[in-house]
Amino acid sequence: MYKKHSRFPFIRYISVAFWPTWIGLAILRCIIMLPYKQAIWTGSLLGRIIYLVPSAAKETARRNIAACFPELDAARQRRLLKDSFLSLGISLIEISMCWWALEKKILCRTRITGLDRLTALHEQKQGAILLTAHFTTIEIGGSVINRYLPVAIMYREQKNKLFDAIMVRARERNCYQVIHRNAIKTMIKTLRAGELCWYAPDQHYSGRQFVFADFFGRPAATTTATARLAELTAAKVLPFYQVRLPDYQGYEIVIDKPLENFPSGDVQHDTETINRALEQMIRQVPAQYLWSHRRFKKTPDGITPLYP
Numbered sequence: 001m002y003k004k005h006s007r008f009p010f011i012r013y014i015s016v017a018f019w020p021t022w023i024g025l026a027i028l029r030c031i032i033m034l035p036y037k038q039a040i041w042t043g044s045l046l047g048r049i050i051y052l053v054p055s056a057a058k059e060t061a062r063r064n065i066a067a068c069f070p071e072l073d074a075a076r077q078r079r080l081l082k083d084s085f086l087s088l089g090i091s092l093i094e095i096s097m098c099w100w101a102l103e104k105k106i107l108c109r110t111r112i113t114g115l116d117r118l119t120a121l122h123e124q125k126q127g128a129i130l131l132t133a134h135f136t137t138i139e140i141g142g143s144v145i146n147r148y149l150p151v152a153i154m155y156r157e158q159k160n161k162l163f164d165a166i167m168v169r170a171r172e173r174n175c176y177q178v179i180h181r182n183a184i185k186t187m188i189k190t191l192r193a194g195e196l197c198w199y200a201p202d203q204h205y206s207g208r209q210f211v212f213a214d215f216f217g218r219p220a221a222t223t224t225a226t227a228r229l230a231e232l233t234a235a236k237v238l239p240f241y242q243v244r245l246p247d248y249q250g251y252e253i254v255i256d257k258p259l260e261n262f263p264s265g266d267v268q269h270d271t272e273t274i275n276r277a278l279e280q281m282i283r284q285v286p287a288q289y290l291w292s293h294r295r296f297k298k299t300p301d302g303i304t305p306l307y308p
Contacts, residue, residue, distance in 0.1 A: 008169065013162040021162045028096040036105055037248045039093050047089020051082055058085070061291035063306050068216035069286070083287035084136075087244070091136035094244075098143040099170035109250025110144050110242075117238065118196065118255050122149050125194030127235035129226065130255070133202040133278045134290045140251055141242040142198050143174045150176035151196045154187065184225070191233035198240070201226050202278045204297045212300050213271040216279055221298040227263040227270035237262055237274075241281040244288055254284075 013022075031042050051058065061084060065077050072080065097105040121128045130151065132141060142153045153175045158164035171178050179186050179197070187197055205223040212219040230237055239256040259277060263270045282289045296306045 008165075013165070018162045021160055025096075025163075025166070028092060029100060031093055032096045032101050032105065036109070039097070039105075040090055040248060043090035043093035044086045045089070046092060047086040048082075050089055051085035057292035060294055060307065061085070064291045064293075064295060067218055067296065067306055070217075080287055081291070084289065084291050087136045087288045088290070088292070090244070091139075094137060095139045098139040098174065099166070102143055102147075102174060106140055106251070107144060107147060110140065110253060111250070112145070112148065112253045112255065114238075114255030114257075115148060117257060118145075118149060121236060122194075122196060127191035127194050127233050128196050128258075129191070129229060129235050129237045130196065130198045130240035131226065131237050131259075131274065131277060132198060132200045132240045133281055134200055134293065135241060135282075135285070135288050136290055137242045137244050137251065137288055138200070138290075141240065141253055142171070144242075144251075144253060145198070145240075146175045149196060151198050152177035152179050152187070152190050153198045154179050154181050154200070156181045184229075187229065188232055191229065191235040197235075199226065199229075201274065202295075203293055204295050206298065211268050211271050213268070213275045215275045215295065218296055218306070219300050219303060220275065220296055222271050222275055224267050224271050226274050227267055230270075231263045231265075239277045239281055241284070243285050 031039050033039075034042065058081075062077075062081055065072075065080050065084070069077060069080065094106070118128065118130075130145070132138070135141075142151070145151050146153075153171055155168065155171060155178055157180070158167060168178060177190065177195075179190070187199075190197055201223050205221050207223065209224050209228070210221050211224055213222040214220075215222070226237065229235060236258040238258050240254070242251055242253045244251055259273060262273060264273075294307055299305050
């Protein structure tokens with residue numbers, strides 16, 4: 001949409017180590033050729049298989065759900081765990097659709113609530129941070145919003161070099177700008193220029209600039225970057241998330257109003273405000289959140305670690 005690219009450097013990824021990835025990508029490309037409902041159903045079947053296989057990711061998700069939803073009894077926690085893995089399986093299909101069939105499979109099935117809020121800021125040349133979380137539908141939000149407004153996307157590199165290269169290439173094709181998560185100076189420059197940036201600060205942070213902030217009733221090591229970016233650039237911060245609708249109806253992207261009195265100048269308070277906003281988003285569709293991430297990996301003194 002925004003850039004033309006040279007041919008993909010296949011020669012870099014022909015070693016045997018990449019063959020399983022190539023096979024997996026080929027299977028996904030074949031699946032998305034199916035009609036939408038059948039493709040999504042296939043994704044849910046894949047998620048069911050992943051759920052049935054014991055894994056460290058499943059155990060992490062189980063512990064996270066138990067810690068974040070103590071009000072649910074054991075049966076409902078298991079149901080949420082299972083639904084989250086079904087959603088994870090579906091997400092593999094949706095990611096493939098975003099990369100190779102965005103208009104045909106995703107865009108035509110997506111509606112946006114609150115787009116006028118973002119459009120007004122863009123027209124005023126007011127920088128804005130789209131505050132989001134790592135939902136299983138995360139690829140949809142960044143890809144679709146760029147069909148309406150130019151939004152820079154933050155990303156982190158993946159361990160699998162082939163998967164990372166294809167992901168970055170697809171995002172560069174679908175999005176206005178792709179910024180590495182460590183390129184903070186680039187993000188500051190972009191926001192100061194009155195541009196829009198998509199940012200997901202909900203995962204565990206082990207750098208120096210963090211505080212422990214409440215997240216679902218438990219202290220979580222959280223980056224203070226959101227508040228610092230807003231302070232340095234005068235950018236507005238708007239909660240932004242996407243919902244997979246039931247019965248194959250498609251998707252809804254939600255853009256909420258900007259956070260009030262943010263930043264306040266108190267980093268601890270502002271980071272807690274960010275986590276509350278993220279928690280509110282997640283509670284809307286808890287089964288569509290990525291619970292397999294070790295969000296509470298670091299704990300303050302006196303708190304029992306959640307993971308072994």
